Amino acid sequence: MRYRRRFVRVMGVLLLIGAVVGVGYPLWWQHRQAIDGSREIHRLASMAVAGCTGASSAGPGVLRIPAVAVVAPVVEGTSEAVLAISVGHESSSPWPGQQGTSVLEAHDVGYFASNQLLRPGDIVTYTRACRTYRYRVVGYYILRPGDTIPSPGPSGLVLDSCWPTDALWFTPSRLIVTAVLTGVRSDKAVATGVAPTPLVPQLPRGIPAPPNLFDEGWLAGTLTFTGMPALAWKDGPAPLAWESVGLRAFSALRMGEQTRASWLSLLAPGMTPPLILGGDYASGTPVDVAEEVQGTSVHSVTITTRIQGVQVSVTSTAVAGKLRVTAIES
Structure with a gap:
């Protein structure tokens, strides 16, 4: 009887380990x-x-x-x-x-x-x-x-x-x-009536190249759209191009906030980024991107994630061909 109980216990432990591994x-x-x-x-x-x-x-x-x-x-x-x-x-x-x-x-x-x-x-x-x-x-x-x-x-x-x-x-x-x-x-098929991909703005001159968030272990979340984007625009490379420059603006804002860099006024004129923005990123938290689009025109790109347990959203808008931060919420 004693050996039978031991056998049952051992089998129970093995089954538990198998279940943990399986999940x-x-x-x-x-x-x-x-x-x-x-x-x-x-x-x-x-x-x-x-x-x-x-x-x-x-x-x-x-x-x-x-x-x-x-x-x-x-x-x-x-x-x-x-x-x-x-x-x-x-x-x-x-x-x-x-x-x-x-x-x-x-x-x-x-x-x-x-x-x-x-x-x-x-x-x-x-x-x-x-x-x-x-x-x-x-x-x-x-x-x-x-x-x-x-x-x-x-x-x-x-x-x-x-x-x-x-x-x-x-x-x-x-x-x-x-x-x-x-x-x-x-995107270049004029015969199908698809408009060429609009030019994507870059960061203002004078801003150092920011770190790539995903090379540093940040986790990509979802890309969503508001407004009424054209189907052809959504199916082309433009959404990812706008996402990329929006993420660069977000990364640059974090980098500038950490050092209170003088060029912050070029990226976020009239704004003081909150201290939380430069804090440690919580590994495993997704970085979500939302693009407001009408047809093929992008009005804004918003990056949302959690830093030190606080949800942070940074919205950037194209101004005169350059992407500038226009809103920060935390």
């Missing part, structure tokens, strides 16, 4: 991937804006799956180092938007953790340089080793991950979601 490991992986992935997304976004003119339509980009709230960087390769941060592009397949079937892979505990919830009709987009490729989900398959991936068509997309999606380690079965290309949107 904690995916959460830890997703948290780490969110931090590293957000840096990669911003790097790709910067490359897209800078390389818009004459840029190749094939290559690394940003994958969006609105139905499961996924925004992920996509880079070449499917090694462990790549999949720890990004969605990987299978090099033997074409890039999204090209002729043929593009295959993208990710871990089941990462970006594709909720792919089993996707259904026919859901939308998937891939943004590269000035173009956004729009796909519609058409199929959902569980494949065993040796099975052939069904072709979604001449210009298709395959999302590939382990099955079941709650598996902690590699499994031989695969969850395959297939989608077909339904349209391409380009």
